[in-house]
Amino acid sequence: MELNKSNMKKIALLIAFSIALYLGLKNLYRFSELAGIVAGIFEPILLGLAITFILNVLMRQVESRLLAPINRRYTKNWPKVRRSISILITFLIVIGIIALILLILIPELVRTITSLTNNIPSFFTELQNNLVSMENKYPAVREYVSNIRIDWTNISQMLAQYGQKLANTLVGSTVTVAANLFHALITLVLGLVFSINILVQKEKLEAQTKRFLFAYFPVKPAETIVRVCSLTNRAFSNFIAGQCTEACILGSLCFIGMQIFRFPYALLVSVIVAFMALIPIFGAFLSTCIGALLILVVNPIQAVWFIVFFVVLQQLEGNLIFPRVVGSKVGLPALWVLAAVTIGGNAFGLVGMLVNIPLCAVMYTLLRENVNKRLEEKKLKRQLPKEE
Structure with a gap:
């Protein structure tokens, strides 16, 4: 390789990046402290x-x-x-x-x-x-x-x-x-x-952000960033809507079931269940302890039957309702919703559960589009089975 000015600059940048990467990996434990300080500011x-x-x-x-x-009737002063x-x-x-x-x-x-x-x-x-x-x-x-x-x-x-x-x-x-x-x-x-x-002024801020990106980045990377941000915004918005819908469904089913089986404190426990259901998949398990302890004081036998009832309801919610309601909202298949929650929870706890589903939805969409593009380039798309 010829050691001209351009190549020397690339080598210097590569060495600087390698040093920065080494120092970052060596002091990885300090990133959490730094993140806490920045978040506090x-x-x-x-x-x-x-x-x-x-x-x-x-x-x-x-x-x-x-x-x-x-909006359809008034178009003059109404938009203001x-x-x-x-x-x-x-x-x-x-x-x-x-x-x-x-x-x-x-x-x-x-x-x-x-x-x-x-x-x-x-x-x-x-x-x-x-x-x-x-x-x-x-x-x-x-x-x-x-x-x-x-x-x-x-x-x-x-x-x-x-x-x-x-x-x-x-x-x-x-x-x-x-x-x-x-x-x-x-x-x-x-x-x-x-x-x-x-x-x-969200439209104005969005326009300013786009102008900044296209001013300081090449056109193609800027378009990619805008597109990924749009996908992320749509995925997180749909996830919030789906999560709230799922919480209402689970709370309603819990209330109806507790009324049918004549469990005490049906309304209070159902409201707690709806709130705890905002924690994906695993949140409803936390409601079992609260409901069982409340019912235990009134009737220990009913507390045992409540645990059985709620375990069945939670399995129904975790394997049927949640993946289909939330997964359909974010465009992520049910299997990958369960995988995203499990991986996110094990890696980052509660925050990981909440954030990992829309992030996986964005990555799933981008990967699927890239796969289809590569198959089109290789002229293999029509020869392979389609997604169901």
């Missing part, structure tokens, strides 16, 4: 972008469907105020949904706490009677239990010391908790302000 902006992305899914439906008759009205309606819908859930959940939660408070003494009385009955029925168990010596004085002293330490810790952390709450409130307010500003 830009926290309000990142929160605003997240709120914008979620609200934009609903706002598009408000603009294109709810306000469709007005349509965005502001759409944002206002979107926020009112979100606030209304939250208020409706709280109006349903809080009275049910109060009734549940009252019922649990009334049932706990009878639960322990029944448990004690069962233990006495078991001792009378099985003398060997009674003899074994009678040989057990428990130092209740030592246990009470340990609990008292632990309670005192916990109280001191809570008192000492009051200032920290108040500061964290104040910081969270300020971050939320700033995030909402950023979100509203982005929603108001």
Whole structure:
């Protein structure tokens, strides 16, 4: 290779890239700390972008469907105020949904706490009677239990010391908790302000981004970046819509099933199930423990049957409802939805579960298009079986 100015520049860039890659891999553990620092600095902006992305899914439906008759009838001054009205309606819908859930959940939660408070003494009385009955029925168990010596004085002293330490810790952390709450409130307010500003001028920001890309990148890479961003936006938007739909379906099925089998706390448990279903595939399992513990105090046998019922319902949801509802929304086959959730959860936990499905949908779409393109170039597309 001739060592001219151009080649020397390429060699220098290659050496610099190799050094940077080596240092990056060597200090890979520091990236999480750096990411945390950067996220802390830009926290309000990142929160605003997240709120914008979620609200934009609903706002598009408000603009294109709810306000469709007005869009067709008024074309002069209406476009100037349509965005502001759409944002206002979107926020009112979100606030209304939250208020409706709280109006349903809080009275049910109060009734549940009252019922649990009334049932706990009878639960322990029944448990004690069962233990006495078991001792009378099985003398060997009674003899074994009678040989057990428990130092209740030592246990009470340990609990008292632990309670005192916990109280001191809570008192000492009051200032920290108040500061964290104040910081969270300020971050939320700033995030909402950023979100509203982005929603108001999202078309302008999109145009500025495209102008920047085409100004500083070659045309073909810029077109590829725009296309991938469009696919990603569509995949994440469809995923959010599908996830909310799936949560509503699962919560409704849980409520209907609990009413049929006469399980207690049907409404409260179903609302919890719907919220936990926002965690793909595995989130519903967390609801089993909550529902079973609530029912256990009322009727232990019903708690066991609830676990059986919910395991069956979760299998139905995880293998039939979720892959088809969410998978059809993001354009990802059911098998790959399960694979994406499993891999994302094992690699990055809850965030990996939520993010990996739309990312896999984008990669699946790009890979499928590339495969079709290569088969067309090799003139093999017609000779091979088609996708079902």
